[in-house]
Amino acid sequence: MQTETQIDHLDLSPQLRAAADAKDAQTLNALLDPLPYSEALRELLNLAPEERDVVLSLVSPELAAELVEEAPHEMGADLIERLEASRAVEILDEMDSDIQADLLGDMEDADAEAILSEMDAEDAADVRRLVEYDDDTAGGLMMSEVFKFSDTQTVGNVLKQLASDDEDFDRYRGQHPYIMDAQGHPVGVVSLRGLLTAKRSMPLTSIMVEPMTVDVSTSLETLDDIFNEHPFLGIPVVEADGRLVGVVLRTAVSQALLERSESETLKLQGVVGDELRSMPTWLRSKRRLAWLSANIVLNIIAASVISAYEETLTAVIAIAIFLPMVSDMSGCSGNQAVGVTMRELSLGLVRPVDAMRVWMKEISVGVINGIALGILIGIVAWIWKGQPALGLVIGLALALNTMLAVSIGGVVPLLLKRLGQDPAAASGPLLTTVTDMAGFFFVLSLATLMMPWLI
Template structure:
């Protein structure tokens, strides 16, 4: 207990120290405070500050520390932090980042703010960032860094070792890359291992010890990149255009991070949260994003409620049915969500496409029939024993069985259909599944109860 209290007190003291140092403009103190923390802890403390204090802190601390904090933040938040700064200061921070991170940030910024920062950068570097930010996020082009350990085919082993020995800042940015060999036109022709360099005579040409490298096209998607890194123990893979020109390198770390971000994003979308929402964001923005999804759900739930309204007489005659209505819709919804989850995963892995909808349906309905019958028998027995009515057990069990079959069909197929028409299946599948399973569950229970009314009353 005392440890918890002490931890809270330390957090409060640290936040107060950061705020006081920012107000006083004490850059040295701020840098010293952040050096005590991990990046995750430092970002949390930064976000606890007011918007003005955050801006002051990012302006005062060293560009290296500021770059680490911005990189630690989700892309959208990182872009917001950079947009709040003066363009010249934002450029200083950008200079400490690799090109792939720069492109991600620029791509997430408003056009005016992005151009203001790019105008402060070296013209050639700015053009490179613009080029990288133009690629789709989940492709090799969108994930690659343009800093490449590139060597001409005319170079010798000695030439490369001299480059490495310089300990130049650019060499640090290569992240352990092997030297990639290009010809006069910049086309990738080979790769040399660092071990091979050390084991070869210094006067030897690189072309005599290079091997043909594996490369990917700039439009290779994330799922294919995942397969490559799962199959091969590479730290990075070179990226080329259609003519074979070397454009950059996509690293294993970049692919792993992109896969994690995609999984997190899809999970949030299934819960109705669109975008990289954090509680440090403006309340109005967070409210608007959530209301879009919640407002649509009001309409969908009114449709489901209208089914109940149409069977008021049945409900009044057999009030016990009301106890089981939410059970039927909820259990069917769970089955449907399982189907949605599997389809979303297979879509992300590239294992199914919209044209596979019929095949997916056959596989899902097979599971739905088995599970539907099993669950129907189980809940039917419960209803019979609980309310002492075998007819009620038959109604509830049959309704759950039918609704489960419908739910898995919708959950398995609808994401594919939404994908085909260009809608985001992660956002739309959940509300649609919930509405249909509720409406169908109410309909199955109440219509079967109406048919069985002589045996229920």
């Protein structure tokens, strides 16, 4: 077994390329299969796109499925999308229905339909249904594979299937058996302990308990609350008419929350989508430029404020030293407020209607922090330049701008959410521009008013 240090210095790219060129499936499996999936994916992504296609078309479907699942959904979808439809189906067949739906939902419609047409009709119908649900709902997170039995069956029927070698059983991943009536409604759930202690001839209805279910539209936040309150591994998901359509697993909810957090963090930094450096350069450049171009326009607006006060800057050049300090420190305070609001939005603790309450909470913190920071930087400016009036200008400007920044950072994500915009992607640039522009305005306008004491 290879140690972690050995793996860190491993470079299989030359061997993988040689095996891919030779169409040597045995060698490709032997090279990649022993590695941790994250390391095997890294080796795969070090290859050119065409070489990745060859590798995925030759390795075992089980290994290919693990590699695709290890990648972010967008990258995984691209890896599958480039393959022949028949090979793509072989790989997708090794995955649960929820993962299949995520991948196909990220593909171009024509490519997804070509793959679906090659799939088993029943499996394709399940995936089509799952793709229709919103990602952050029980319907979008559930898997259609359910460990279920009829309410007319016995304990022995369940134990027989538990003891079988049915490869599909692995997909139930520890689900408790759900008991269904003739109309497809879940009427009970049976514990594994109850099964082992009951007589084989006993009907399931005599040992089952009423199950907790969730509707397909149940939000991610609500699901998280349920799993925090109950030790369930999964919860059955029903349509409006009460029919069972799937099970949402605890692991799926945890993964969705993690992906949402990562996505929001990247958006706040101007990175859109699941960007990886193995993606095409033009695509990465296009995505980044979309955000950076908008920032150029916003920064020109902020710079125009400085231009309007050129005479003040010329007269008191020391002000220029403190302009970036005021805007940067205020921006940091605003980003803290954005972070808290985005966190509370993701947890379902605030909604757009709570904007006034959020603002009251933020402005109370902003007043305290603004005054404290203003006094600190004011003293620094006074001692550094020997001008009490300069310290007053800079300190007051920072205090005012901090209050404005936390107000914007706390409330704007909620307003953007109300308008149907992505608060994670838009809040950052808007906050930066306003805090820069307002910071420059506060410093320069106060300096203009205090000019007789500054010269």
